[in-house]
Amino acid sequence: MPNDPVPGLLSRATELLEAEFAGLPAFEAAADLDAMARVLETTARRLGDNYPYFHPLYAGQMLKPPHPVARAAYALAMTVNPNNHARDGGRASSEMEIEAVRGIAAMFGWSASSGSYLGHLTSSGTLANLEALWVAGMLAPGKRVVGSEQAHYTHKRISAVLKLEFTSVAADGRGRMDLNALEAELRRGDVGTVVVTLGTTAIGAVDALDEVLKLKARYGFRVHVDAAYGGYFRLIADDSGEGVLDDAARRAYRATVEADSLVIDPHKHGLQPYGCGCVLFRDAGVGRFYKHDSPYTYFTSKELHLGEISLECSRAGAAAVALWATQQLLPLTPDGEFARGLKSGRAAALELDRRVREDGRFVALAGGGPELDIVVCKVKAASAEPASDLAQSIFAACATRDLHLALVQLPQFWFEPAAGAGLVTCLRSVLMKPEHEAWLGRIWERLSAACEEVMGV
Numbered sequence: 509m510p511n512d513p514v515p516g517l518l519s520r521a522t523e524l525l526e527a528e529f530a531g532l533p534a535f536e537a538a539a540d541l542d543a544m545a546r547v548l549e550t551t552a553r554r555l556g557d558n559y560p561y562f563h564p565l566y567a568g569q570m571l572k573p574p575h576p577v578a579r580a581a582y583a584l585a586m587t588v589n590p591n592n593h594a595r596d597g598g599r600a601s602s603e604m605e606i607e608a609v610r611g612i613a614a615m616f617g618w619s620a621s622s623g624s625y626l627g628h629l630t631s632s633g634t635l636a637n638l639e640a641l642w643v644a645g646m647l648a649p650g651k652r653v654v655g656s657e658q659a660h661y662t663h664k665r666i667s668a669v670l671k672l673e674f675t676s677v678a679a680d681g682r683g684r685m686d687l688n689a690l691e692a693e694l695r696r697g698d699v700g701t702v703v704v705t706l707g708t709t710a711i712g713a714v715d716a717l718d719e720v721l722k723l724k725a726r727y728g729f730r731v732h733v734d735a736a737y738g739g740y741f742r743l744i745a746d747d748s749g750e751g752v753l754d755d756a757a758r759r760a761y762r763a764t765v766e767a768d769s770l771v772i773d774p775h776k777h778g779l780q781p782y783g784c785g786c787v788l789f790r791d792a793g794v795g796r797f798y799k800h801d802s803p804y805t806y807f808t809s810k811e812l813h814l815g816e817i818s819l820e821c822s823r824a825g826a827a828a829v830a831l832w833a834t835q836q837l838l839p840l841t842p843d844g845e846f847a848r849g850l851k852s853g854r855a856a857a858l859e860l861d862r863r864v865r866e867d868g869r870f871v872a873l874a875g876g877g878p879e880l881d882i883v884v885c886k887v888k889a890a891s892a893e894p895a896s897d898l899a900q901s902i903f904a905a906c907a908t909r910d911l912h913l914a915l916v917q918l919p920q921f922w923f924e925p926a927a928g929a930g931l932v933t934c935l936r937s938v939l940m941k942p943e944h945e946a947w948l949g950r951i952w953e954r955l956s957a958a959c960e961e962v963m964g965v
């Protein structure tokens with residue numbers, strides 16, 4: 509494990525925080541330190557039963573370690589344990605949430621100068637999408653929600669919870685929503701909302717938001733953007749040079765300013781501990797749907813309490829504190845260190861994809877390289893079944909070399925256009941850590957050795 513700066517950072521900051529409350533009469537909190545130490549020893553051993561998510565050789569699922577400043581700020585906030593439901597429970601942390609969300613909104617071009625918006629943190633991307641589709645359903649009762657078959661599985665389930673009909677439309681060979689299939693649904697005249705994914709879970713595909721907005725002008729519907737995974741790539745969408753996005757993805761990202769609602773997960777690419785999603789609405793007027801009375805709270809301040817515009821009641825103020833601190837250190841600017849980290853992961857993905865394409869043991873996506881920082885490939889074999897078995901075996905052989913990849917089931921025609929729509933299990937690698945670029949050589953060596961062991965070549 510790398511040297512952890514958090515204990516040192518935390519001890520100084522804790523002294524300062526304690527000084528803020530020094531005027532209170534002292535009291536002793538009951539604590540059996542020996543017993544706590546024993547429990548923590550057991551806890552540490554139990555936690556050893558994990559993949560090493562923090563290490564660059566973990567290149568499997570969407571797992572990016574929180575930044576040390578986020579961990580320190582989160583732990584510091586635990587001294588107070590604020591609740592961002594109402595200012596009664598989280599005064600400073602509510603302000604910090606508003607400021608942090610303002611930074612995210614500005615990244616998408618949403619600011620006071622471009623009109624109003626409403627936004628808040630949630631405990632996950634799923635909850636954030638639930639709020640967005642709940643508002644969408646209120647605005648278009650009885651109308652359908654449509655999204656790509658590659659949209660996150662929770663959209664269908666959320667729609668069922670909200671009693672909204674959800675229709676999946678086909679994805680093309682690059683994993684993007686097929687616009688002809690979408691238009692066929694729109695012609696039926698009963699679509700209230702289209703879910704556009706910027707960065708699909710499986711392969712990081714970027715739906716053509718700009719084109720969907722053209723269809724909106726013709727057919728009239730609400731556009732919800734699920735950028736839970738890919739949202740932060742907006743920062744590099746105006747950029748040129750190495751590691752930038754391709755033209756189609758850039759156009760999609762630039763159109764985010766026109767979305768009706770948008771979800772982004774700081775706990776995915778935003779260097780945050782879990783428990784940090786975010787939903788934004790372009791029209792602040794949708795706040796009316798959240799209106800409710802709470803006889804217990806909202807009495808300490810006439811300012812907006814975030815619980816008044818959120819479906820969840822209690823929410824971790826510490827999550828807002830951690831996000832705020834991270835954005836202070838790493839502002840969401842196109843030329844900043846945070847954006848450089850995104851480019852670095854993307855450069856690693858482009859390099860891995862290049863090596864896969866040159867290597868006769870794999871088949872890469874026929875439609876082109878990764879749109880963000882997720883690489884997938886099929887193992888070459890006579891048919892889908894042996895290809896899937898080989899992927900499973902290579903995945904396991906990598907793990908014995910401390911390289912942790914992931915598996916994903918994808919349509920065969922994405923790799924071989926003449927093949928059918930049947931699924932094949934593929935290798936998948938999410939290269940979202942800035943360190944992945946420097947480690948790519950070592951990742952490749954291990955992958956190659958694992959293939960040699962399994963395939964004999």
Ligand SMILES: Cc1ncc(COP(=O)(O)O)c(C=O)c1O
Binds near residue numbers: 660708709734773
């Ligand atoms: C595109 C997309 N949307 C939504 C979600 C759900 O987010 P969460 O896991 O934070 O609930 C995910 C999770 O991977 C995702 O990739």
